[in-house]
Amino acid sequence: MLIKFRHKINTLWVKLIGDPLVFPLEYRIFHSICLVIIISLAYNVPFNFIIGLPVGASLDLIAVCTFLGFYYRSRYQGKMKGSIFIVSIICNILFLISYFYNSGISGPNDIGFAFSLFVIIFVTPAKQQKGWLAANIALLLVMHSVEYFYPQLAPYTYQTRLMRFINITSAYLVVAVLMYYTIKYIRRNYDYEKQQVDEKKDAIEDQHQYILVQNEQLEHLNSEKNKLMSIIAHDLRGPLGNIQNYLELVSEYGLEKEERQAVESDLLKVTQNTLNMLSKLLIWSKSQMDGVVVKLSDVNLNEALKPTLELERMLALKKGIILSCEIDPSIRVVADNDMLQLVVRNLVSNAIKFTPVGGSVDIRTQIVMNECKISIIDSGRGIPFEQQKDIFSLKAGSTFGTQNEKGVGLGLLLCKEFTEQQGGRIGFESSPGRGSAFFVYMPVG
Secondary structure, three states, X not given: OHHHHHHHHHHHHHHHHXXXXXXXXXXXXXHHHHHHHHHHHHHHXXXXXXXXXHHHHHHHHHHHHHHHHHHHHHHOOOOOHHHHHHHHHHHHHHHHHHHHHOOHHHOOHHHHHHHHHHHHHHHOOHHHHHHHHHHHHHHHHHHHHHHHHOHHHOOOOOOOHHHHHHHHHHHHHHHHHHHHHHHHHHHHHHHHHHHHHHHHHHHHHHHHHHHHHHHHHHHHHHHHHHHHHHXXXXXXXXXXXXXXXXXXXXXXXXXXXXXXXXXXXXXXXXXXXXXXXXXXXXXXXXXXXXXXXXXXXXXXXXXXXXXXXXXXXXXXXXXXXXXXXXXXXXXXXXXXXXXXXXXXXXXXXXXHHOOOOOOEEEEEEEEEOOEEEEEEEEOOOOOOHHHHOOOOOOOOOOOEOOOXXXXXXXXXXXXXXXXXXXXXXXXXXXXXXXEEEEEEEEEEO
16 A cells, blocks of 8 residues: 555656656756746745744745746756756745845754755756856855844844744754655766666667677678689589580590590599589578477488498498498487488598598497487597697588598588588597597587
């Protein structure tokens, strides 16, 4: 019940002083101070009549009407700019009159006069505050001086000593309460404004970081696009040019049967290499543009890799390389069947590519903790140390195999991306001249 009542009061108060989206902070402070002063002075009107101060009561009534008029002018007519200045002038005039009609320095006038300065300082622009301070001090000195030299101009109006104590005590209590709520309201609004600024600052910082990340991503994508265009322009154009040269040679010159067979064999190799390169380009480009849909399932590793390894064994035999497999038929992994085949096929194909005639490529598996470790070990020429740090990125350049097989530089990048998308990981060890070993770790099914 109390919470609902406080909520209604707060809602009414916000409605009376103005929407923060429409009225600046200083004008909302002005409206709130006007309302508080109107309420306190409305209390003083009957109070001064009761204690026998009709002039003070009349001045309080005039002040109530003045503040009410300028509050309405500022809050509901939108005429805010002149309201604060005019009210400040009228306040000083009213206190000047009240001083000489309400016992001068013997009454509560100095307390109210100091409070009027307090209010004016809060609602006026910063460039005017020193001027109002100087005017307030000067006016106070003038009033005190006039009363000192002409005491008859500020007659003592209290009928009894008790009435004077009641009036001054009441004035102090009213001013103390007004100062408390004024400062509390201003502090609350200051904290709110500060919180808004901090939130906007944090939002701007977050937006800035987001833009930086986007810029990095765009730069990365632009780099990949340039790399892809370079590959298409250079690495595909060369093999296609070779195919054209072979075809022109065959069509223009009469070749012996053995020469023709040699040319056709070379032409087949170039075509196969070009098709392999184009296939990798298309797979990688599609994964970058459309994303890859990963369909994980419980896969028997031996059955999944058997077709791929049989094909690679035939290619190894043609090159004079021994391909051996040691895969436990009981091992099951969580993987995408097609993606797993692509990864292993690329790694085995690379091993064959960089292994000379008479070399060997071994595929082994073992369970390590909750992962299946698939090892592809070759006795090839290895990877130069300066190239190893970029081996899984677009920075890795295309290289020629031991029989001039041309690569596209995307195979290992595809292996890394596809392995990680399946929840696995990939690594390698290599020593130049002593071969390489690539390791694929997949979750055990």
